[in-house]
Amino acid sequence: MKIKKTAKKNLGAMVMAGAIMFSATVAGAGTPKYVFFFLGDGMSNSQIQATEAYMTQANGGSAHEAADLLRPENRLNMSKMPVIGMQTTYDVHSLMPDSASSATAFACGLKTQSGTVGMDDSKTVSYKSIAQLAHEAGKKVGVISSVSLDHATPAAYYASVPSRGNYGDIDTQLVGSGYEFFGGGGLKVMDPDELDDYGYELLNDRESIMGLKDAPRDKVVCINPWLQNSQAMPYAIDRPETNVSLAEMTEVAIANLKGDQGFFIMVEGGKIDWACHANDAGATIGDMQAFDNAVGVALDFYKQHPFNTLIVVTGDHETGGMSIGHATTAYSAHYERLLGQTSSFTYFDANQWAEHKAAYAATTDCSTPDTLAGNADMLGLMESVFDLNWTDLNEYQKEKLEDAYDKSLCGNNDNSNAENGLLYGNYNPITVTITHILNEQASIGWTSYSHTGVPVPVFAQGVYKRLFAGFYDNTDIAKKMARAMSLGTVPAMK
């Protein structure tokens, strides 16, 4: 691509200062052969603590007894990594970045605007990712995500597009990347059957994909058979036994990419973010555990190759303004309340709710004040799917559920638009109200349906882990990764 001189100048003093700071490459000796970058989309401190409190409860302990919370089996793998950093997540124009700009920060070391992937704020200059630089330097590359493989976060490692929505261009750059391994969700535009036109073998059932552990291939795309919506893998809480989990996909990728050349593997837990957007703690925690299990696979690999491996784990931004505390529960925590949830909001909306609405929308009398209280089927669903028992609720919670049920089943309620916007965002009113109340009972609060601007922790293990100590900007992560891998200066123009 031809570079415009004006755009070059517009990089800004900040980026240049960063580039100078990290321009010195590290001598080849000691450079890690195997490098993992784990990205929990929407993950920050609250998502981590909520998951550990849930795990404590699920393992038979109490989420308010320190002796239980501190037991090693109740801590996430990432929590046990020896080096911690913290990063500011804002992008060039927003304190709350999107996943495109933050992925560009991690992949290319470049600040850009929300929505843009692998290009600068002018949307005219394209940059190489550390994955591409590692590939050019001879490493094999794997890209794994629980959402579609052409979603913003994975895309930043192989594509440069002005808008994350340019899925056709992203898919074209995916097959043009030459990377050896892709795995997880599907593709938004390209028919996967076309992959072999570009030299990629497509595998899309559990048996074939797991078989790769014993019989690696040169260039492969592994797409799970059950894609829940938007070509993404289903939530872990929805028990996709026919699928390959993020942890298993990481094992498969390692088996395929391991060898003299070394590898760079990026693994995204992409639906942590989606669950947090919807303020669904149960789905969030399930996908946090699935993501952290994949981190565990890399840590096991590190133990076999301690002098050749670097593992970095972080989030791109927090989502939902999640907190480990709520006005209604004050100083008490009740994570056992979450153990009974059996479906994500997505699965519930698409299945149980859809069936319920089809059965009752035409016949329910929406003019009565106790529409929900009078519907045994719906009260039963609340109990069977979310373990939420009507008789345990206070009057205010019942009122909120009645309002939401009216809106979901009958199309409207008595609230102002401003109140409904605050209460439901763009989600199914009854479902988001159920998860709000259930989460509050556990002591989890939410403030937003969007990303937030809270700084995010970084965890590191292995060779050069100490580079990741301290409080820095998200763009510095790519610079540190490039330095650890001796890939030269980033941002690096294509």
Next chain:
Amino acid sequence: MKIKKTAKKNLGAMVMAGAIMFSATVAGAGTPKYVFFFLGDGMSNSQIQATEAYMTQANGGSAHEAADLLRPENRLNMSKMPVIGMQTTYDVHSLMPDSASSATAFACGLKTQSGTVGMDDSKTVSYKSIAQLAHEAGKKVGVISSVSLDHATPAAYYASVPSRGNYGDIDTQLVGSGYEFFGGGGLKVMDPDELDDYGYELLNDRESIMGLKDAPRDKVVCINPWLQNSQAMPYAIDRPETNVSLAEMTEVAIANLKGDQGFFIMVEGGKIDWACHANDAGATIGDMQAFDNAVGVALDFYKQHPFNTLIVVTGDHETGGMSIGHATTAYSAHYERLLGQTSSFTYFDANQWAEHKAAYAATTDCSTPDTLAGNADMLGLMESVFDLNWTDLNEYQKEKLEDAYDKSLCGNNDNSNAENGLLYGNYNPITVTITHILNEQASIGWTSYSHTGVPVPVFAQGVYKRLFAGFYDNTDIAKKMARAMSLGTVPAMK
């Protein structure tokens, strides 16, 4: 104190494992002569990011432009420290600790229950703080707090009491500590004029206290002249020019304690927590800046004594479930909305609101639906104190303010008790509703009026800073501090 053997046994495997891990003392060579521990009560990532976004705006930048947010003058001093850690904050029985148990964790390396200071969960065994151990080892000790000097956090460094409310016992142990310097707020029970009976000189005006920089004394208690309530210093936003700020008090302490013996100084920003309990971001940010300015004084001292100084900064728990994002603002941030707030909720309640209520409570017709909209005096107060203009609000915000005004001025409103509990906690309804709406406009949300369980970052600079890397428990901080200062194994029984 006589130690009960049963209590000894009850310490638990967890504490003992930690004690073993950190039992090896570090050789005297290289042990830092000067040690600072800074404790932002109620401070975690959100409080830090909100303050930096506010500072960016106050310094003429934009809180959503990365180039402005990243400018060094818009970053807190603590954010520039080279080593980051993260700590779990739970106490022995609660995911959301109080300041007594968390202060005991930092001071004594001991898990205890909420409410207890310097004693274990049985409330029968007393433990030495690292301040006491440092004092016994010959270091001078200073204890500084913006709240009363016998409040839970400072008390943990010199007192052991079953309940944080035992102020009489705490005050007795304060004067019995022999520590060389106390400064900040006042005392809850003891008449400060009695201090000289115990060998302490009392200074309680700005000129005398600042004079200590040039003429140090042996044992001194510095109590600021303006104490706002509960013997605490006023909020920084309330402009206490007659007082000595936390930063100035830190300078005075250094001047008094510096010398061959070395020192340990604990500085608490105690009202960050109080402001977060009340969900008042403006007051929070003001006290965050005052606290961080004190950190800056220590960092300046470090630059003069880089091989002899250790500085550790952390929070004891998050308060309020503060987030950098809200459903009503989504991906936009407007921290300029906070620049116009001129008083804390406390100052407003005690002054402007008290006067307003006295003038209008008897004559206002509380039965009309637009009580507030019809009161020009109150609308004027909202604008002059909080920069909140009635005509800029949406219908839902106006409804919330009308409900709160009815409750504050007239004693009741139409809401259920459950709704009022959620909306106001135990705060003045009109004031907390004003700060909620103002904060939401800036993009700050809150979920609780209590402490929360989110992990908290730790920042370190100086000798042994690397001890503070990684993700560990709050009790490990005392163990690391003791190790850095060669104070032996903690927890150490009295």
